[in-house]
Every structure is written in C-alpha cells, then in structure tokens.
Amino acid sequence: NAGVTQTPKFQVLKTGQSMTLQCAQDMNHNSMYWYRQDPGMGLRLIYYSASEGTTDKGEVPNGYNVSRLNKREFSLRLESAAPSQTSVYFCASSPSQGAGELFFGEGSRLTVL
Amino acid sequence: GENVEQHPSTLSVQEGDSAVIKCTYSDSASNYFPWYKQELGKRPQLIIDIRSNVGEKKDQRIAVTLNKTAKHFSLHITETQPEDSAVYFCAAAATGTASKLTFGTGTRLQVTL
Numbered sequence: 001n002a003g004v005t006q007t008p009k010f011q012v013l014k015t016g017q018s019m020t021l022q023c024a025q026d027m028n029h030n031s032m033y034w035y036r037q038d039p040g041m042g043l044r045l046i047y048y049s050a051s052e053g054t055t056d057k058g059e060v061p062n063g064y065n066v067s068r069l070n071k072r073e074f075s076l077r078l079e080s081a082a083p084s085q086t087s088v089y090f091c092a093s094s095p096s097q098g099a100g101e102l103f104f105g106e107g108s109r110l111t112v113l
Numbered sequence: 114g115e116n117v118e119q120h121p122s123t124l125s126v127q128e129g130d131s132a133v134i135k136c137t138y139s140d141s142a143s144n145y146f147p148w149y150k151q152e153l154g155k156r157p158q159l160i161i162d163i164r165s166n167v168g169e170k171k172d173q174r175i176a177v178t179l180n181k182t183a184k185h186f187s188l189h190i191t192e193t194q195p196e197d198s199a200v201y202f203c204a205a206a207a208t209g210t211a212s213k214l215t216f217g218t219g220t221r222l223q224v225t226l
Contacts, residue, residue: 031211042119042202042216043157050211058213059114090156099145099206102214104156 002026006091006105013081013112021076021108023091031094032074033058033102034066036087043090049074050097081112115140117205119217126193127225134220136203137185143205146179146186147214151200160201161188193224 004025013019025032030051035043045058049068063085065077074093078085088109092102116139126132138146147162163170163177163186170177174193179186190197200221204214 033211033213040122040218042218043214044216045213048211048213056211059215094212097211098208099212099214101147101159101162102157102212104158106156 004091004093004103004105006089006108008108009106010109011111013078013110015082015112017081018077018079019081019110020078021089021091021110022073023075023105024073025091025093025103026072027093027095027103028071029093029095029103030071030097032068033092033094034064034074034076035090035092036060037090037107038087046076046089078110081110083112086110086112115143115205115207115215117203117215117217119203119220121220122218123221123223125223125225128193128195130193132188132190132193132197132222132224134188134201134203134222135185136187136205136217137183138205138215139184140205140207141184142207144208145206145212146177147204148175148177148188149202149204149216151202151219153199157202190222193222195224195226198222198224 033048034046047066091105144165149157151157176189203217
C-alpha cells in the first residue's frame with residue numbers, strides 16, 4: 001500500500017518552461033488536493049477535487065491548471081513557469097467529501113530559474 | 114475566506130517540559146481543527162484533531178483545546194521528548210464538499226536535552 005505517490009521528487013525549470021506534477025493514490029479516496037509550501041507561509045491550497053470529475057480553485061490558483069484523470073490520479077500543470085512558483089508541492093487525498101484527515105505525498109521540490 | 118494565525122513561530126523547551134502552541138481562526142463556519150507534525154524533509158502528518166462539538170481531546174501526551182466563542186484552539190504537548198522536535202501546523206476547515214484546510218504558518222519546536 002503506497003498511499004499517495006508524487007512524481008517527480010525534484011525538478012529544475014527555466015522561466016517559461018512547462019511541466020506537470022503527477023499524483024496518484026491507492027486508498028480509494030474521493031477527494032484530492034494540491035498544496036504549495038513556502039518558508040514562513042505554511043501550506044496553501046492551489047486546487048482541489050472533491051470527487052472524480054470535479055475540480056475547484058483554492059487560495060492560490062493563478063499560474064496552475066489541474067486534471068482529475070480518474071479517481072486515483074490528480075495532476076498539476078505549470079504552463080509557463082515563473083520564479084515565484086519555486087516551492088515544495090504536496091499532493092494530498094482524503095477519504096470523505098467533508099472535512100477530515102489529509103494524507104500527504106512526499107512532496108515535489110520545484111526550482112524555477 | 115478563512116484566516117488562521119499561529120503563535121509562536123519558534124519554541125524551544127527542555128526535555129520533560131510542556132509546550133503550548135496557539136492558533137486563532139476567523140471564519141465562524143469552521144468546525145474542524147487538525148494539527149499536523151512535519152519533521153525535516155518529510156510530509157505533514159496528522160497528530161490530533163478536534164471538531165466543534167467538543168472542547169478538549171487528549172491522546173497520550175498530546176491534547177487540543179477549542180474555544181469556539183473566542184475562535185481559538187491550542188495544542189499542548191506534555192513531557193516533551195527530543196523526537197517531538199518538528200514543525201507543527203494548525204489548520205481549520207468548515208464542513209463542505211471537501212477537506213479544504215487553511216493552515217497556520219507553523220511553529221518550529223525544538224526540544225533540548
């Protein structure tokens with residue numbers, strides 16, 4: 001049982017390049033999330049998917065897009081990376097559609113030069 | 114939207130002493146308040162949570178208290194041990210279609226020998 005798996009774990013991009021962060025969970029959870037973590041700012045919600053087939057903006061969605069490919073997978077895309085998007089990105093999932101525990105992946109460290 | 118403030122940002126205690134971390138929230142609709150622990154380079158993991166229908170919850174050396182009237186909640190760790198050293202995040206969410214947690218900015222707890 002792997003839980004929540006994110007790829008890649010590390011990535012360096014140049015300004016303007018695009019990339020997709022992949023996330024998959026094997027816990028049959030309904031809801032999935034993408035957070036970014038920056039020093040001194042905690043974790044901020046980028047996008048979430050309450051259930052398969054739905055996605056919604058979180059607190060900091062600008063510059064990102066998401067796709068809920070199926071119940072297991074939720075990807076985050078940066079179309080034109082900017083230095084301000086340098087961060088650690090965490091994918092998470094939760095079993096219910098209401099407020100409850102989040103299960104996080106190991107994180108993806110992204111650097112944009 | 115919800116705003117969660119967390120204090121202090123750093124906390125140093127001697128082994129065996131107690132540690133208290135405090136959070137305030139702004140949205141009166143919030144009714145779920147978890148605490149996450151993040152060790153260096155690791156993913157955040159839930160250590161305890163409380164819902165608005167109770168005022169206190171304990172789990173061994175960890176306890177959380179909630180004052181809905183004042184919109185604040187606190188984490189109490191007793192008999193601290195070196196392995197308690199980590200960053201702790203409080204969060205808040207309202208019942209809804211997903212577990213949209215708003216996190217505090219974190220408290221770095223250092224337990225010294």
